[in-house]
Structures are given as structure tokens and as C-alpha cells.
Amino acid sequence: MTDQTENPLTLYNSLTRTKEQFIPQDPKRVTMYNCGPTVYSYAHIGNARAAVVADVLFRVLRHIYGEDAVVYARNITDVDDRIIQSAKETGLPISEITEKYARIYNEDLAALNCLPPTVQPHATQHIPHMIEMIQDLIDKDVAYESDGHVFFDVSKYEDYGKLSGNTLDALRGGDRVGEGEVARKKNAADFVLWKPELHGVGWDAPFGRGRPGWHIECSAMAKATLGEVIDIHCGGVDLKFPHHENEIAQSCCANDEKVFANYWVHNEFLNMGSEKMSKSLGNVTLVHNLLKEWDGEVIRLALLKAHYRSELQWSERLLSHSKIQLDGWYRRKAKTMDVKRDDTDWVFGALYKDLSTPIVLTAIGGMSEAFDKTLNIIFHSEEDGSDKTSADLISEAAYFKRTFILNANLLGLLQKDPEDWFKGNASSDEAAEFDAIAKRREEARAKKDWPAADAARDEATARGIILEDGPDGTTWRKA
Known part of the structure; x- marks a missing residue:
């Protein structure tokens, strides 16, 4: 308790x-x-x-x-x-x-x-x-x-x-x-x-x-x-x-x-544009259909963007912004840092104040950005204008990550492994095909065969995935 x-x-x-x-x-x-x-x-x-x-x-x-x-x-x-x-x-x-x-x-x-x-x-x-x-x-x-x-x-x-x-x-x-x-x-x-x-x-x-x-x-x-x-x-x-x-x-x-x-x-009600959703207006949006286009966590974040006692303006733009926001959080969740829970775990106070989710979401975003900034200071020797030791910075980064993940979890967000998130709902057969495309680009880049590398990238785009080149090779994620 x-x-x-x-x-x-x-x-x-x-x-x-x-x-x-x-x-x-x-x-x-x-x-x-x-x-x-x-x-x-x-x-x-x-x-x-x-x-x-x-x-x-x-x-x-x-x-x-x-x-x-x-x-x-x-x-x-x-x-x-x-x-x-x-x-x-x-x-x-x-x-x-x-x-x-x-x-x-x-x-x-x-x-x-x-x-x-x-x-x-x-x-x-x-x-x-x-x-x-x-x-x-x-x-x-x-x-x-x-x-x-x-x-x-x-x-x-x-x-x-x-x-x-x-x-x-x-x-x-x-x-x-x-x-x-x-x-x-x-x-x-x-x-x-x-x-x-x-x-x-x-x-x-x-x-x-x-x-x-x-x-x-x-x-x-x-x-x-x-x-x-x-x-x-x-x-x-x-x-x-x-x-x-x-x-x-x-x-x-x-x-x-x-x-x-x-x-x-x-x-409160949910509005479709300027109108309340109703069967008589023919603007009813079914969850079952939305899930065919969007990950459920994207829909959930979109639903939490307004305080529950305020009307929520529902739109495709709201969903798109929520997807971009979750992509950023999952990238930070994927970055290596010890995040074991301890007695200092802190829940944002706004969550206890009548479930003020918009304020909590802003705080989660700020904490995730602070985590990213601290990592850059640690690994890229960026100056932060302080005399903090490496140990202080590592402890601070772990706290930032632990806190933004804890609060996101309390909202039912960041529930997936980052790798699974970025691969979306791809089937095992699709994943194998996408892996092969990424491998072709990786091998083409190693040989400096730029036309072949570009062709792999274009094929990936056509299939609805994005290839990302890194020091450890080429990976893919759902667009």
C-alpha cells in the first residue's frame, strides 16, 4: 500500500x-x-x-x-x-x-x-x-x-x-x-x-x-x-x-x-470534428476498425490527451501525433540504462489530482527528454554547465528513465518491448521478408553498391517499413 x-x-x-x-x-x-x-x-x-x-x-x-x-x-x-x-x-x-x-x-x-x-x-x-x-x-x-x-x-x-x-x-x-x-x-x-x-x-x-x-x-x-x-x-x-x-x-x-x-x-463526450459522435449523425467510429490501422497503444494515448472530464476532439491528426510521440518514448526506453525500481520511484502528482492525464503526459515527455539529454552528456561528453561526476549523471539518467517508464506504465503505456513496438503487428512471414530486405541493404552498403542499397530502401518504403542504418547493421521498423 x-x-x-x-x-x-x-x-x-x-x-x-x-x-x-x-x-x-x-x-x-x-x-x-x-x-x-x-x-x-x-x-x-x-x-x-x-x-x-x-x-x-x-x-x-x-x-x-x-x-x-x-x-x-x-x-x-x-x-x-x-x-x-x-x-x-x-x-x-x-x-x-x-x-x-x-x-x-x-x-x-x-x-x-x-x-x-x-x-x-x-x-x-x-x-x-x-x-x-x-x-x-x-x-x-x-x-x-x-x-x-x-x-x-x-x-x-x-x-x-x-x-x-x-x-x-x-x-x-x-x-x-x-x-x-x-x-x-x-x-x-x-x-x-x-x-x-x-x-x-x-x-x-x-x-x-x-x-x-x-x-x-x-x-x-x-x-x-x-x-x-x-x-x-x-x-x-x-x-x-x-x-x-x-x-x-x-x-x-x-x-x-x-x-x-x-x-x-x-x-465527457468524444467529438468527431465539431460534432458529438452519434449514430444519427453517421459519424460513429468503431474500435475494431481503428485497430486495423493503428496500434492499440496509439489509440489509448490519443484517448488520454484530454482530461477525462473535458470533451475530446477525435481526429486522424491526433492519432498520428500520438504515434510519433510513442515512437520517441520507445526509442528512449530501448536505450541501455539500469531501471530497477526502488523506494525513490516517483509518481507524478497530477495523476493523483483527479487523474489529470494531459499534465502527466507532458511530464512524461519532459522526463524522457531529460533522460536523453543526460545520456548524451555521459556518452558524447556534451557539456551541461555543472560539475556532476559520471556516477552522478548515470544515477540521474537511471532515475529519469525509471520515472518516465513508471508513470507511462501507470497510464497503460509503454507496455511492449521496443523491438516488438517498432515491428508493429508484422506476421512471422512478413518479419522474415523485412529482415531479408534489411540484410540486402546492409550487404550492399558494405560493398558500397549504392544503387542496390537504394533499391532495398525503396522496396522497404513500398512495403510500409523504414530501414535504419547503424553501426551494428541495418534494422527495420513499421512506418
């Missing part, structure tokens, strides 16, 4: 709208929940931002409290009307659709260097917990049955709207998009907990055979995997209302008015 006395972790709590020092209920079991995907299609880059933000927080918490002390749940929603409809249209079993897209989601996030969650509950595995929670809400007279449905009565929960700022008076003007059950409700703002079966898909319950509403799923899964009160709940700002607001209402009522989550961490 890391001492937090001098530099405590602070987080902006969306519920209180203030930055607060993070104090877990139990430092030996820190709990966090993040809303995962509805697995009927591919995840988009906006989904990825929420996952990467949560992953950075997960890594920081593990660094502070210990890897085994943090329990992170990220769910899979594998029962949903869109999934049921997709199964009907394609003729495929629901499980085949959900297992496919859940696997792809996990693979895509792994490519972005997201650690696997401690637990990944699936909605279909927790239907009994949902039914139990709904029945409890009915028994407590905060939910009611109506024409095969069960609704939560928002008028029975005084704090409804505290997270999002929506008041009941403002919500009485009409029904929310997607409910379509105004005639069955006592109040237009009431939300559905249980619906009749759809296309033969449903589960038996005391209040009728049917399927759960979206909001009850996360409440039941969070309680089953983390407990009645969790430390941190994460998610995109688009989920603040109605999803997270409804989670709070039903969970607090089901758990005898206990707080559902002590800290709420919401990341």
Missing part, C-alpha cells in the same frame, strides 16, 4: 459536484463498478474512452492499495431488446450473438492495454438477483405492477434527480424516449423494472414471465459482485441520466436507504 499522506488521491465526485479526497470503505477491499457494453454489435471509440478512463483509475488504485486489494466489476449486458430483435432478424441463437460481441469487446479493450476486470458479470447470470430486487421494491411499495410490467415509482424516492440535476417537476412534462409506457404509469418519469417476454424470450417471475429493464441489471450485478455499497461507480456522462440516476434510486430503496456508490466518476 502506498502512503497517501502527502499526495492523496482526489476525484471529482459527480454526485456532490466537488473534488474530494478518495477514502475507501475498506483499503483492503476497494470496489469499483463500470457499466460495460450491450453486446449486439461492435463497440465505438466513445465506449472505449469510458473503458480506458476506468482502466487508468483501476491501475492507480492498484498502485496505491495493492493489486489484490481492488475489486473491479465491468458488466456485460447480454439481455436487451436490441439483442432479441437481432436474433429474430438473423435467425441466430441469442447466445451466439452475445458471446461473439462480448469476445470482440474484450479483445478490443485488451488491444488498448485495458486490464481485465476482476469480475465480469453477465446480466443473464443474475436474473434471479434482479427478480429478488424487484420483488423487494414491490414489497416496500416503491414499485408497482401494471399490465404485465413493473415500474419504479420515482415519487417515492425524495432524492431522485440529485445526480443529474433533473427534478421531478421537470420530468413530469412527458415520457422518456424508449419507454413508451405512459398509459401504464402512475407518473411519466417512472421507469420500467420488468417487461413481458419478447419474441418468446423471458424468465418466470412472481410478477409474470418477462425480461428485466436495463437499469435494474446493473444494480443487481453491482450488489451481487461488490456489495450493497460500492466505493466508485464509473461511466460515460451520457449514462448519468437516466441510467445512473435510476440505479441510485432502485439500489438505495432496495438496500434500506444505504448509499449506492460513494463516488461517481463520469467521463
Whole structure:
């Protein structure tokens, strides 16, 4: 466990709208929940931002409290009307659709260097917990049955709207998009907990055979995997209302008015140019497609360039700059220097101040440049205007390298061996071909056969690789 006395972790709590020092209920079991995907299609880059933000927080918490002390749940929603409809249209079993897209989601996030969650509950595995929670809400007279449905009565929960700022008076003007059950409700703002079966898909319950509403799923899964009160709940700002607001209402009522989550961490939208990404605008970018063109670490760095509570302008230029930046860091990581961790390892304070990743990234860049400069002084006898000894400089260089790598690792960056990084995702057959091209240039240069050396270089360029000549021969890397 890391001492937090001098530099405590602070987080902006969306519920209180203030930055607060993070104090877990139990430092030996820190709990966090993040809303995962509805697995009927591919995840988009906006989904990825929420996952990467949560992953950075997960890594920081593990660094502070210990890897085994943090329990992170990220769910899979594998029962949903869109999934049921997709199964009907394609003729495929629901499980085949959900297992496919859940696997792809996990693979895509792994490519972005997201650690696997401690637990990944699936909605279909927790239907009994949902039914139990709904029945409890009915028994407590905060939910009611109506024409095969069960609704939560928002008028029975005084704090409804505290997270999002929506008041009941403002919500009485009409029904929310997607409910379509105004005639069955006592109040237009009431939300559905249980619906009749759809296309033969449903589960038996005391209040009728049917399927759960979206909001009850996360409440039941969070309680089953983390407990009645969790430390941190994460998610995109688009989920603040109605999803997270409804989670709070039903969970607090089901758990005898206990707080559902002590800290709420919401990341902002991602913009494509000047517009927010949305299906209606047709500007949705899928992570799966981006990974065909860019290394996952490039995408991750791009997502961290803006503070998580600020909107992020997404562009090809942002990705290109991130690739160049990582190339520079990996070159420095490859340079020989002892970087064993010790008690002096230093985490940039901005990381503990509401996960201020842009400031940390700037500091990482500065520290990596300081490492490079110190190496030049050591190996090339460059003057630095000081009277430091060689031993002092070597120790200083090791510190610079250790610090920039440690902080980059805490952001989920610089996870690869430099040689693997520069060779990209080349297959073994491609690598053998590229090795042969590099060897031809090396041999041509040794014979001073410049036309042949140029021909090898041109062939490499055409194949999307760059040849680099050095004292130890010619090597290649992906452009």
C-alpha cells in the first residue's frame, strides 16, 4: 500500500459536484463498478474512452492499495431488446450473438492495454438477483405492477434527480424516449423494472414471465459482485441520466436507504470534428476498425490527451501525433540504462489530482527528454554547465528513465518491448521478408553498391517499413 499522506488521491465526485479526497470503505477491499457494453454489435471509440478512463483509475488504485486489494466489476449486458430483435432478424441463437460481441469487446479493450476486470458479470447470470430486487421494491411499495410490467415509482424516492440535476417537476412534462409506457404509469418519469417476454424470450417471475429493464441489471450485478455499497461507480456522462440516476434510486430503496456508490466518476463526450459522435449523425467510429490501422497503444494515448472530464476532439491528426510521440518514448526506453525500481520511484502528482492525464503526459515527455539529454552528456561528453561526476549523471539518467517508464506504465503505456513496438503487428512471414530486405541493404552498403542499397530502401518504403542504418547493421521498423 502506498502512503497517501502527502499526495492523496482526489476525484471529482459527480454526485456532490466537488473534488474530494478518495477514502475507501475498506483499503483492503476497494470496489469499483463500470457499466460495460450491450453486446449486439461492435463497440465505438466513445465506449472505449469510458473503458480506458476506468482502466487508468483501476491501475492507480492498484498502485496505491495493492493489486489484490481492488475489486473491479465491468458488466456485460447480454439481455436487451436490441439483442432479441437481432436474433429474430438473423435467425441466430441469442447466445451466439452475445458471446461473439462480448469476445470482440474484450479483445478490443485488451488491444488498448485495458486490464481485465476482476469480475465480469453477465446480466443473464443474475436474473434471479434482479427478480429478488424487484420483488423487494414491490414489497416496500416503491414499485408497482401494471399490465404485465413493473415500474419504479420515482415519487417515492425524495432524492431522485440529485445526480443529474433533473427534478421531478421537470420530468413530469412527458415520457422518456424508449419507454413508451405512459398509459401504464402512475407518473411519466417512472421507469420500467420488468417487461413481458419478447419474441418468446423471458424468465418466470412472481410478477409474470418477462425480461428485466436495463437499469435494474446493473444494480443487481453491482450488489451481487461488490456489495450493497460500492466505493466508485464509473461511466460515460451520457449514462448519468437516466441510467445512473435510476440505479441510485432502485439500489438505495432496495438496500434500506444505504448509499449506492460513494463516488461517481463520469467521463465527457468524444467529438468527431465539431460534432458529438452519434449514430444519427453517421459519424460513429468503431474500435475494431481503428485497430486495423493503428496500434492499440496509439489509440489509448490519443484517448488520454484530454482530461477525462473535458470533451475530446477525435481526429486522424491526433492519432498520428500520438504515434510519433510513442515512437520517441520507445526509442528512449530501448536505450541501455539500469531501471530497477526502488523506494525513490516517483509518481507524478497530477495523476493523483483527479487523474489529470494531459499534465502527466507532458511530464512524461519532459522526463524522457531529460533522460536523453543526460545520456548524451555521459556518452558524447556534451557539456551541461555543472560539475556532476559520471556516477552522478548515470544515477540521474537511471532515475529519469525509471520515472518516465513508471508513470507511462501507470497510464497503460509503454507496455511492449521496443523491438516488438517498432515491428508493429508484422506476421512471422512478413518479419522474415523485412529482415531479408534489411540484410540486402546492409550487404550492399558494405560493398558500397549504392544503387542496390537504394533499391532495398525503396522496396522497404513500398512495403510500409523504414530501414535504419547503424553501426551494428541495418534494422527495420513499421512506418
